[in-house]
Amino acid sequence: MTQVTDLPIAQFSETAQAIEREVRRVIVGQNEVVRSTLICILAGRHALLEGVPGLGKTMLIRTFADALDLRFARIQFTPDLMPADITGTDILEEDENGRKIKRFQAGAIFANLILADEINRATPKTQSALLEAMQEKTVTVANRSYRLDPPFFVMATQNPLEMEGTYPLPEAQLDRFMFKVNVTFPTHDELVDILNRTTGVSDDRAGQVADGARVIEMGRLALQHPTSENIIDYAARLVLATHPTTPDAPSLVRQFVQYGASPRGAQSLIIGGKLHAMLEGHSQVGFDDIAAVAASALRHRVLLNFEGLAEGIRTDDVIAQALDTVKKI
Secondary structure, three states: OOOOOOOOHHHHHHHHHHHHHHHHHHOOOOHHHHHHHHHHHHHOOEEEEEOOOOOOHHHHHHHHHHHHOOOEEEEEOOOOOOHHHHHEEEEEEEOOOOOEEEEEEEOOOOOOEEEEEOHHHOOHHHHHHHHHHHHHOEEEEOOEEEEOOOOOEEEEEEOOOOOOOOOOOOHHHHOOEEEEEEOOOOOHHHHHHHHHHHOOOOOOOOOOOOOHHHHHHHHHHHHOOOOOHHHHHHHHHHHHOOOOOOOOOOHHHHHHEEEOOOHHHHHHHHHHHHHHHHHHOOOOOOHHHHHHHHHHHHOOOOEEOHHHHHOOOOHHHHHHHHHHHOOOO
């Protein structure tokens, strides 16, 4: 059953603009990255940020934590990181009578905003320790389950896979991320601004403009945003167009795609479209709102075949052709 919120739409817009303004006061450029990350946070879902080291991915997530006054935990993923380092473990200790008792020692996952830094530097076994937390918002250790306090988000950063010492994320885990956001290199003017800000004595940090309860309320309001049946039908057809077995799939999909996007991709399109519409002040979700989030929602859910990888095809090109092909009716 959908939970109804009394938060006015005007207050949603005012708070969302304040969050973006405060984050952009610290983060230079990267407007699309900031917007996409905010959409994931308001949706109560997870984001994967990919880019080479030094582009401010970690600072971006920490800045959101400051602006939203969320309990923040950073987990530095390395090849020797163990699952128990993330989830926690039972430890033996003595009570007042000298008897040995088990006590659960919570891991770093017990926070609101988790920064999984360089997630693809850890082994698949350790990466999978996040799966239950991301999907169920619980952690199970020694057959006992512990619930994570809302709101809960995993914001993971990832280096490009061709870099040394990285492990590809399993498809099942990639699918848990609402968006995969590409963080690009700054322009000349942005780089000059970064140098001016970071090579002096100033140490700007974001001030609080909202809290976890307000974030949850804003997400509930966004889920109530009007979405017509033809928009939902468009999102479904767009996802099906990424599957090579679909009769009217675009040429790039038929030739270079092994597997298309999952149903979670369609959910991400609709929820992302709702939030994009509200952030842009649209009275209801339109085709342009779905198109605006399509690349972020689908790029990590489209798996290229060997020929596509050999030809250097980008999943963004596949998605762009699907957007051009699928009719807006």
